[in-house]
Amino acid sequence: MKTNKIIYAIIGAVCLVSTSCNDYLNILPTGKKIPTSYSDFEALLRDESGVHSVPVRQASMLLNDFFVSASTLSFERLSEVNYNWKESDNRIVFNNADESTYYQGYASISTCNLLIEYAPNMTDATELQKNQLVATSKVIRALNYYTLANYYAATYDVGTAETLKSVPLIESANIEAPHKQVTIQELYDFMISDIEQALPTLSNQGLTVLHPGKGAAHTLLARIYLQMENYPKALEHAQKALAIKNELYDWNAYYESEKARLENPTLYTRKLTPLNHNYVETYYFRHGTSPNFPSSETSVRVDRAARFETRDSKFASRWKLRTVGNDTYYYSMMTGYYNTHGLTTAEAYLIEAECLARTNKVSDAMNVLNKVRKTRILPDAYQDLSASTIVDAVKLIQRTKQNEFIQSIVPFADLRRLNKDPQYATTLTKTENGAQLSLSPSSHLWIMPFPQGAIENPGNGTIEQNVNK
Structure with a gap:
């Protein structure tokens, strides 16, 4: 389902095509065309690379869920640390090489924010069409936050969720708007609220498979509540x-x-x-x-x-x-x-x-x-x-x-x-080049460090690392 692309230089789109995404919160959402109509706004949700793709490569790397050659690991230092469970190495130093999870996640969120803020005023649309487009964007935004939270922050635990930091919560398409790195509990409450607000308006199946409907929304809520136990x-x-x-x-x-x-x-x-x-x-x-x-x-x-x-x-x-x-x-x-x-x-x-x-x-x-x-x-x-x-x-x-x-x-x-x-904790083990390696359930490697660019250029807010190395 490849779509015709309308050129919008929104925050996320610029991040995906620029040589450096370090200033992702400092890029104005200006472009060759300002979306005004239903077809304009709905086309934003058909941008499959910008909205419907957030890679989690380092998570799969840590799990050894795919094969990586020695030659690849020789020049991908962050991947080599995660793949071979090198707990003594400082991943923060190396994390300017694989920043795609962070920037693509927030690129998708920025598109959703744009729709949620401005789609209610779109032209050539019924109220139902406007509301469904907003509702669809809220489900996608919640899924992005779920991925980011379960990548860059500690897992949900009722004993620590109200104190440990999660990821920056950005709700506005206005790059001047302040943002906050919320607690894990605050982010989970936000995700649940987004989906619950969306559910009454959604149809059972979305307009296309890129438009989550009620079935998708309920499955995402099930995933979130399962993570909360x-x-x-x-x-x-x-x-x-x-x-x-x-x-x-x-x-x-x-x-x-x-x-x-x-x-x-x-x-x-x-x-x-x-x-x-x-x-x-x-x-x-x-x-x-x-x-x-x-x-x-x-x-x-x-x-x-x-x-x-x-x-x-x-x-x-x-x-x-x-x-x-x-x-x-x-x-x-x-x-x-x-x-x-x-x-x-x-x-x-x-x-x-x-x-x-x-x-x-x-x-x-x-x-x-x-x-x-x-x-x-x-x-x-x-x-x-x-x-x-x-x-x-x-x-x-x-x-x-x-x-x-x-x-x-x-x-x-x-x-x-x-x-x-x-009862369920798993110690991962493997033999690599004749050496016996293991990853304990309590290892700090289970939390990915924020990219250096995000820490150095946090926009109108602050970001603290959730892991020491």
């Missing part, structure tokens, strides 16, 4: 989302249709991905690898691939083992655009499953989990999973969820949440 509210919204749309894609059928290509050990021909804008599970589409042109997915480490279930058709459809020179990894078998960072029915199901388990409905939780697995695990290997305890059920659900949303913010946010509880 408010399981009844997360369950309520996951089930509301599934009442609107509950389809699952049959990855087993896809694998069978491509079996000859996928099981040929010497054939690496790529095919268009089903994870595109038309993916049947989509409530809201948000780009993965690249919003600008069709591309392959990032390769996966061999030890990370081992954590997928045997005969996982979704994994086997996307990646195949390959050796190139001294490197062995799972190579992408698809090309196109990927709904890696969006909101889907699969996420709503897996949130529902965990919340059912957490409220001691273990059997019901496993039924939901198995409903998803039946579309992912090939019939010759499939067996229903069962659990006798809440802890066992949550671990099984998380295994599927970590794999389902690999290379998105979801696994990173979930592990940070689970690491607070000794």
Whole structure:
């Protein structure tokens, strides 16, 4: 779904094309055209690179959710520290090389702010159209803040949320407006308020997959409440989302249709991905690898691939083992655009499953989990999973969820949440160049440092680092 671009030099757009984004809060939103009509404003939400793409590369790097060559790590110092869990190195010094999460996140927020502030006065639009455009922008803005909060700040904890700092809360498109680095609690309250204000106006499905509707809004609320460990509210919204749309894609059928290509050990021909804008599970589409042109997915480490279930058709459809020179990894078998960072029915199901388990409905939780697995695990290997305890059920659900949303913010946010509880806390381990490495659940590396440019040029406000190094 590539769209015709209208040139607006708004804050975020300038950041994405300029050689330096350090002054992102000091750039006036002037341009070749001032949006006035409904078509002008609505076109802003079809800017897929500026609005619907916020990468989380360093989070995936920390989880080792993809393969990175030694040659790449040799010149990407920040990536090398996160990938090899070098706790003694100061990432703040190196964080002027991968600032895209921060600046693309706030670029998308700036577009949403522009719409929320000025769309009510647009021409050639009904009141419903105006209100729905504002509501859509509020959901997208909330999702951006969720990503930023779970990247640059500590995970939500009821004991510390009212005191620990989160990220700058910017609500205005006016670059002269003051902003504040709010607490974690304040930001979560803001996200929930944004979505709750939007819900009454949204249609069940948005105008396009780039326009989140009620299904997307409920799924995002479920994600937020799950992070807050408010399981009844997360369950309520996951089930509301599934009442609107509950389809699952049959990855087993896809694998069978491509079996000859996928099981040929010497054939690496790529095919268009089903994870595109038309993916049947989509409530809201948000780009993965690249919003600008069709591309392959990032390769996966061999030890990370081992954590997928045997005969996982979704994994086997996307990646195949390959050796190139001294490197062995799972190579992408698809090309196109990927709904890696969006909101889907699969996420709503897996949130529902965990919340059912957490409220001691273990059997019901496993039924939901198995409903998803039946579309992912090939019939010759499939067996229903069962659990006798809440802890066992949550671990099984998380295994599927970590794999389902690999290379998105979801696994990173979930592990940070689970690491607070000794029953679920995970120490990551690996062997790298003959050395045994590990990452503890309490490591400071689970919080990404703000980019140097943001600290040095905070605009009309202040920003404090949330991590020492």
